[in-house]
Amino acid sequence: MPATGHVLDNALDAVGNTPLIRLDKIRSREGIQCNLLGKVEYMSAGGSIKDRIAKRMVEAAEKDGKLSPGKSVVIEPTSGNTDKGYSVIITLPNKMSLYLYYVQEKEASLRALGAEVVRTPAEAAWDSPESHIGVARRLQREIPYAIILDQYENTNNPLAHELTTAPEIIEAVVNSSSTSSRLSSGRVDAFIAGAGTGGTVSGSSRALKKHNPDCVIVAVDPKGSILAVPESLNVDGSGESYIVEGIGYDFLPAVLNRADVDTWIKTNDLDAFAAARILMREEGLLVGGSSGSALAGALQWLKSSEGEKLASSGGKNVVVVLPDGIRNYMSKPWFLQMTMEAEPSPLAKQIACILKPT
Ligand code: PMP
Numbered sequence: 001m002p003a004t005g006h007v008l009d010n011a012l013d014a015v016g017n018t019p020l021i022r023l024d025k026i027r028s029r030e031g032i033q034c035n036l037l038g039k040v041e042y043m044s045a046g047g048s049i050k051d052r053i054a055k056r057m058v059e060a061a062e063k064d065g066k067l068s069p070g071k072s073v074v075i076e077p078t079s080g081n082t083d084k085g086y087s088v089i090i091t092l093p094n095k096m097s098l099y100l101y102y103v104q105e106k107e108a109s110l111r112a113l114g115a116e117v118v119r120t121p122a123e124a125a126w127d128s129p130e131s132h133i134g135v136a137r138r139l140q141r142e143i144p145y146a147i148i149l150d151q152y153e154n155t156n157n158p159l160a161h162e163l164t165t166a167p168e169i170i171e172a173v174v175n176s177s178s179t180s181s182r183l184s185s186g187r188v189d190a191f192i193a194g195a196g197t198g199g200t201v202s203g204s205s206r207a208l209k210k211h212n213p214d215c216v217i218v219a220v221d222p223k224g225s226i227l228a229v230p231e232s233l234n235v236d237g238s239g240e241s242y243i244v245e246g247i248g249y250d251f252l253p254a255v256l257n258r259a260d261v262d263t264w265i266k267t268n269d270l271d272a273f274a275a276a277r278i279l280m281r282e283e284g285l286l287v288g289g290s291s292g293s294a295l296a297g298a299l300q301w302l303k304s305s306e307g308e309k310l311a312s313s314g315g316k317n318v319v320v321v322l323p324d325g326i327r328n329y330m331s332k333p334w335f336l337q338m339t340m341e342a343e344p345s346p347l348a349k350q351i352a353c354i355l356k357p358t
Pocket of ligand 1: 048050194195196197198199200201245246247288290291323324
């Protein structure tokens, strides 16, 4: 349903249908000829690409009779989520345990929506009882009518992207090729997304390959994570920890079908946060860290021997998924540091000069 020109029945109707926005400033600064398009997911009702899968997993469970309103308790191990009138418990890894005195934005938003939040130590291995997954399982065993919808294994996770994310992208690209004066191949030629559960990249790949069998699917994995193929890519930086949230794991989620991915790119925090800053400063898009990873990965790939042909072809459409916004990270040191640049701008110097006490 289009989000404009209608009165929507509730916030769930404002999930997805996010805009595809030209990243023209970045395109010119990088000297790329192809169209660089950002799928801006923070414009979804809950502020994240995860809105789509939360909605689909809950609705599918309702259809299967696995959820009874007023009775069921939905438990989800995650790095962010939305809910739909059920009691909800979220188990959330404490990525920033060193900075406990900072407000934890994700936790605050989830609590504002009425969810219970249980923090778990970030350093716990995924299969330990202390991890966000282990704690969710322990709670499920003890709480009556508790259900884990399990984004890591639930086929409705990639399906949400196959049926919404990718079709929205295809429709926008196809429509704009006939309505815009900008050069366009009329197809999606490459798709770049970070991999967490892998739902975005696997589900979108299935729809995009049907639309254009030559569409190149590029997945981005942070250094220190083990999702990339070939395995040798994961060796450099293995054991490295990364603070970008939402992507990368120390296990292979079942919904990630690595056969759906053509190429993997590894990124580091520094490049990711620098790219997030460019998205903010140059494109006016207040994105989170994993959006920076996706852009950094996209630019790395477009400069590689494999991607440079596409990069230099006018009209080719390269789509980068920007999964969430800065709302969840406003108090994180990487963001605060970014906003307080070492070297004051000429305008800042001028302001200081005008306001200097005489
Ligand atoms: N970025 C953010 C901020 C996320 O929360 C997620 C989901 N974990 C991703 C990227 C990756 O999406 P997916 O799980 O579909 O691979």
